[in-house]
Amino acid sequence: MALEPVLSHIDDALPAALDRLKEVLRIQSISTDPAYKANCDAAADWLVADLKSFGVEAEKRPTPGHPMVVGHIDGPGPHLLFYGHYDVQPVDPLELWNSDPFDPQIEDTNQGPVIRGRGASDDKGQLMTFVEACRAYKSVHGSLPCKITFFFEGEEESGSPSLIPFMKENAAELSADLALICDTSMVAPGVPSIASQLRGMLKDEFTIHGPRIDLHSGHYGGPGLNPLKVLGQVIASFHDDTGRVAVEGFYDGVQEVPDEILRQWENCGFDEAAYLNSVGYTRPHGEEGYSTLVQQWARPTLEINGIWGGYQGAGSKTVIPAEAHCKLTCRLVGDMEPEALRRNLRAHVEAQLPVDARVVWNNDLDGSKAAVMNIARPEFEKARGALSEEWNREAVFSGMGGSIPIAGFFKDILGLDAMLIGFAQEDDAIHSPNEKYNVESFHKGMRSWARVLDALSK
Structure with missing residues (x-):
């Protein structure tokens, strides 16, 4: 199937594609x-109707929560499963929006035109880049170059409670050769990116108990053990002076970044100063000996997310509190095992406790491994070449500091490798007021997927 007519059709049909994107953005699918x-039901219905409009056999499938959308269309090439989500974050605080978040508008900015509205970037705009590329192929050639299964979720922004059961129950139908995910960003403006690794997550929370009740700091100040002081000492023990985590066994399973990937990262156009200055930093504060990108994408972390205890009302209350609390998370990389890390972390905390202090842990918190993509598969280099051609810039295998659990679910439940390609920008304000998606990201995103489908079909 000739590619150039498909790209020309995408160019000519951009206004109609933007109109369709505005339609789905108007649906307030806050999951x-x-x-x-x-x-949320209406958004699923809209997607089913849109897929059917160009020949996809699509259905809305019920779950205990919001419905899934599943669609199939045949093609001569490999079988690809494309995942996206149609639900969006709440819009609060509404007063910080400059326009109605569910009345999407095209605005001119110093980056060129953008479409502004909730879900424009996360994830409706991204999802529709793929749908529109498929529509263009069908319009020009009457068929697609690959067999496609569309899989759209409606609970990604609320923890995906129905996702794993649905995937297990429908594993045979969702099986394919490769999963595609479009819920990521470009590493820098104009630099196309394929995510090669995603950090995992471990959550934990503990309470340090001291005296039986809050104590008068005059009566017990001095001989009394203060849980807040103990907590401060525990927190200080987590890192050494170089920023390295001091928990024994913490780095088990961590791997160094290959030289070829480091070369791509070093030349990807990442602006370290802008990244740091945008949030008020003048230099990186992480693990010494590693660049900012490597710290963000390929090194594990231990972060304190919240601490509290004692009196927190107006004025002063002279107490030694009975309890002190801490929430923390660890970002995982490589082959780090969440539960082994949890055991090491808890042993470290317990070893710091003095006599008369005890710790109670929250045992209802989960953990997930990092996801490392199989970029040795030839499809990844084919896709990288296709993206490089569209953007006239070498595409990079990037990392991601956050977690996208669906990538791991595809591997664990369906046995599928996943390829993550996205066209969002770091300033798209996803989850925040005034979310936007660059029209260039939408337009070239459609063209990029057309090129990727062409490359993967050969």
């Missing part, structure tokens, strides 16, 4: 709030 359940 976390039960008041918007009907809106």
Whole structure:
């Protein structure tokens, strides 16, 4: 199937594609709030109808929560599963939006035109880049170059409670040769990116107990053990003076970044100063000996997310508190095992406790391994070449500091390797007021997927 006519069709049909994107952006599919359940159903119905409009056999599938959308269309090439999510974050605080978050508008900015509205970048705009590329192929050639299964979720922004059961129950139908995910960003403006690794996550929380009750600091100040002081000492023990985590066994399973990937990262156009200055930093504060990108993408972390205890009201209350609390998370890389790390972390905390202090752990918190993509598969280099051609810039295998659990679920449940390609920008304000998606990202995203499908079909 000739590629150039498909790219020309995408160019000519951009206004109509933007109109369709505006339609789905108007649907208030906020998954976390039960008041918007009907809106989530409406978004699923809209996607089913849109897929059917160019020949996809699509259905809305019920779950205990919001529905899934599953669609199939045949093609001569490999079988690809494409995943996206149609639900969005709440819009609060509404007063910080410059326009109605569910009345999307095209605005001119110093980056060129953008489409602004909730879900524009995360994930409706990204999802529709792939759908529109498929529509263009079907319009020009009457068929697609690959067999495609579309899989759209409606609960990604609210923890995906129905996702794993649905995938297990429908594993045979969702099986394919490769999974594609479009819920990521470009490493720098104009630099196309394929995520090669995602950090995992371990959550934990503990309470340090001291005296039986809050104590008068005059009566017990001095001989009394203060849990807040103990907590401060525990927290200080987590890192050494170089920023390295001091928990025994913490780095088990961590691997160094290969030289070829480091070369791509060093030349990807990442602006370290802008990245740091945008949040008020003047230099990186992580593990010494590693660049900012390597710290963000390929090194594990231990972060304190919240601490509290004692009196926190107005004025002063002279107490030695009975308890002190801490929430923490670890970002995982490589082959780090969450539960082994949890055991090491808890042993470290318990070893720091003095006599008369005890710790109680929250045992209801989970952990997930890092996801490392199999970039040795030839499809990855084919896709990288296709992206490089579209953007006239070498595409890079990037890392991601955050976690996208679906990539791991595809591997664990369906046995599928996943390829993550996205066209969002770091300033898209996803999850925040005034979310936007560059029209260039939408337009060239469609063209990019057309090129990727062409490359993967050969």
